[in-house]
Amino acid sequence: MITRSRTRHIEETTDPGEAEGRKKQIVAPSAIGTKRQKVSQARVKPSDELLAIEGGQLMAATEEVPKTYAEATTRQDQDEWKKAIASELKSLIVNKTWKLVPKPAHQRPTGCRWVFALKRDEKGQVVRYKARLVAKGYSQRHGIDYEETYSPVAYLNSIRAMLAKCSAEGMEIEQCDVNTAFLYGKLEEENYMELPEGLRELLELAEAEGEDDVVCMLLQSLYGLKHASRVWNETIDKHLKSMGFEPADADPCVYTRGEGKDECIVCLYVDDMLIASVKAGIAEKFRIKDMGRARFILGIEIDYDMERRTLGISQRAYTESIIKKFGQENAKPYLTPLEPGVQLTKADEPQTEEDKAKMKSKPYRSLVGSLMYLACGTRPDISVAVAKLSRFLEKPGEKHWDAGIKVVHYLLKTKDVGIVYDGLLGTQLEAYSDADWAGNRDDRRSVSGILLMLCGAPVVWRSTFQKTVALSSTEAEYMALSDCVK
Numbered sequence: 001m002i003t004r005s006r007t008r009h010i011e012e013t014t015d016p017g018e019a020e021g022r023k024k025q026i027v028a029p030s031a032i033g034t035k036r037q038k039v040s041q042a043r044v045k046p047s048d049e050l051l052a053i054e055g056g057q058l059m060a061a062t063e064e065v066p067k068t069y070a071e072a073t074t075r076q077d078q079d080e081w082k083k084a085i086a087s088e089l090k091s092l093i094v095n096k097t098w099k100l101v102p103k104p105a106h107q108r109p110t111g112c113r114w115v116f117a118l119k120r121d122e123k124g125q126v127v128r129y130k131a132r133l134v135a136k137g138y139s140q141r142h143g144i145d146y147e148e149t150y151s152p153v154a155y156l157n158s159i160r161a162m163l164a165k166c167s168a169e170g171m172e173i174e175q176c177d178v179n180t181a182f183l184y185g186k187l188e189e190e191n192y193m194e195l196p197e198g199l200r201e202l203l204e205l206a207e208a209e210g211e212d213d214v215v216c217m218l219l220q221s222l223y224g225l226k227h228a229s230r231v232w233n234e235t236i237d238k239h240l241k242s243m244g245f246e247p248a249d250a251d252p253c254v255y256t257r258g259e260g261k262d263e264c265i266v267c268l269y270v271d272d273m274l275i276a277s278v279k280a281g282i283a284e285k286f287r288i289k290d291m292g293r294a295r296f297i298l299g300i301e302i303d304y305d306m307e308r309r310t311l312g313i314s315q316r317a318y319t320e321s322i323i324k325k326f327g328q329e330n331a332k333p334y335l336t337p338l339e340p341g342v343q344l345t346k347a348d349e350p351q352t353e354e355d356k357a358k359m360k361s362k363p364y365r366s367l368v369g370s371l372m373y374l375a376c377g378t379r380p381d382i383s384v385a386v387a388k389l390s391r392f393l394e395k396p397g398e399k400h401w402d403a404g405i406k407v408v409h410y411l412l413k414t415k416d417v418g419i420v421y422d423g424l425l426g427t428q429l430e431a432y433s434d435a436d437w438a439g440n441r442d443d444r445r446s447v448s449g450i451l452l453m454l455c456g457a458p459v460v461w462r463s464t465f466q467k468t469v470a471l472s473s474t475e476a477e478y479m480a481l482s483d484c485v486k
Contacts, residue, residue: 065116069197072116072131081116084131085198088180092133095183098193098216109192109215110145111136112224121296124317133196134224145191146226151233154253154269156376157460159297160313160419162254162267162274164454167304167311167423171265171276175294178236179287181271185221185231192217229270239286240266272297300377301418313378314418319411322370326363326408333413334406337385344388345441348399355397364396367404374411378418380451380461382407387463421455429454433484435466435476446470448480 066072072081092098103109112135119128140146166173178184193216221231237247245255245266255266264277274294294302299318304311323329350356368389375383385407392400429452436447445465452460464483470476 065118067116069114072114077129080129081131084116084129085114086202088131088133089196089199089202091180092183092222095180095220097183097220097222098218100195100214101192101217103213103215104192107190107192108139109194110139110225111194112196114197120317124320132223135193135222135228137224137226137228140191140226142226145189147189149226149230151229152252154267155251156298158248158251158254159267159269159274159300160459161454162265162276163302163311163313164421164423164457164459165265165427166276167309167421168425168427168455170306170309170423171263172306173294173302173304174275175291175297176273176275176288177291178271178273179289181236181286182223182225182228182232183220184286185228185235187218187221187231190217191225193222232271236268236286240268269298298377299373309423310420311423312418312420314416315374315378316415316418318374318377319415322374323408323411325370326367326405328405328408328412331405331409331412334409335413337382337407337410338388338403339406342403343441344392344400344403346392346395348397349392349395350397359396359398359401362396362401364401364404365393367401367408368393371404371407380419380458381414381417382410383461383463419457421457423455425456427454431484433477433480435470435473435480437470437473437476440465444469446476446479448476448483450480450484452484 066075066081069085072078072085075081112133115132115134117130117132118126119130121127163173165171195214195216218225221228225231237252240255243257245257245264248254248256253268255268257264265275267274274297296302299315301314301316302311303314350359368386371382371386372390375386385403389400389404389407432451432453434449436449438444439447446469447463448466449463450461451458466476466479468479470479
């Protein structure tokens with residue numbers, strides 16, 4: 001019941017079919033940690049400060065984007081933002097998202113605003129200016145404007161498992177996203193929205209008294225509505241099922257159809273899709289952006305060689321954005337994520353008012369959050385360190401902050417580290433478990449670590465505190481094994 005480590009090296013391809021350049025190190029380290037991490041249920045929440053997910057692209061906000069419509073239309077690059085705004089409004093009009101009606105006396109219209117972002121490629125270069133009109137869903141009233149809101153997305157575990165399976169079976173993986181996906185769902189409730197900024201100028205509507213009495217009656221779903229994602233998910237789910245696809249029992253956002261050579265797999269993450277087969281049936285129903293062979297999804301770079309049946313995933317661009325965000329570009333690299341034998345406990349939390357005030361200036365939560373997405377995506381080698389750091393989000397101390405910065409120093413030397421799936425090894429599942437008996441020095445609970453591998457590389461890893469205190473190392477091992485085989 002000991003977790004095995006493997007290290008591989010592959011040649012990173014810089015052109016299709018041409019392997020050369022630097023080596024990429026692939027690591028499958030121990031899954032032991034000290035903080036409960038449900039990687040299989042990982043979700044990425046939008047953040048105006050660091051990250052945004054648009055059309056399957058993960059963007060680090062290293063360049064400032066406008067916060068408001070007025071700022072976007074008056075700054076130096078206003079022409080690019082105006083084009084993006086006009087494109088979004090035209091798309092909404094063509095889709096018949098609303099119709100202009102007099103403001104009803106019995107309804108309170110929902111406000112709206114513009115959200116701006118820069119879309120980047122796998123090298124972090126800006127490829128598109130994006131403007132999105134979103135409703136101010138926080139003003140909606142439950143039971144009147146909406147009912148249910150939950151909608152699923154694919155687990156990162158599922159995405160990795162799909163990539164491993166495709167490398168083993170030589171399946172081509174293509175990527176596409178649905179243009180203005182949330183606008184396809186029809187609303188069952190009656191919703192009204194204020195006129196968006198820029199609409200009057202685009203339609204050349206005359207300024208007149210009483211213009212505030214004109215509102216948009218929403219006919220289709222819109223970004224920002226509390227139930228928009230659920231409406232979209234129900235729409236795409238219904239269409240995929242009509243094409244003969246069935247959702248997997250373990251993940252409702254992974255759809256399969258057929259068997260053997262006729263098998264087709266669709267992995268859905270909001271409006272972004274990984275498709276291992278044809279996508280014509282989806283294009284018939286929705287306007288999609290065909291992105292060709294999958295190279296970049298959710299900040300994860302995909303690099304594969306069909307002849308060798310190897311597929312590598314990494315997050316170099318995202319790693320570099322973390323290093324830059326915390327100003328560690330010129331720091332001394334570390335060889336390990338944590339110093340050997342280091343113990344982080346509650347005793348290291350700030351005790352005096354002076355220490356507490358000092359730590360308020362440290363963006364500790366932002367640091368741990370940035371590292372956590374990296375650990376959940378392609379870097380199990382830092383998952384133990386991130387797990388330990390995550391225990392002190394409420395009251396971090398100077399020692400905790402220093403340990404987190406040292407993880408960033410480790411990333412300086414390991415930007416290209418990721419995971420590679422060797423399809424020639426087959427899809428036999430390998431499972432490993434281990435336990436750190438009484439690893440939590442504060443309450444003496446043990447840690448269960450599990451690692452599942454396909455094609456010789458990790459697809460699932462998790463570290464969780466055991467619910468009860470194990471009385472012996474043997475008991476802790478059996479509890480970890482039980483968690484692994486569930």
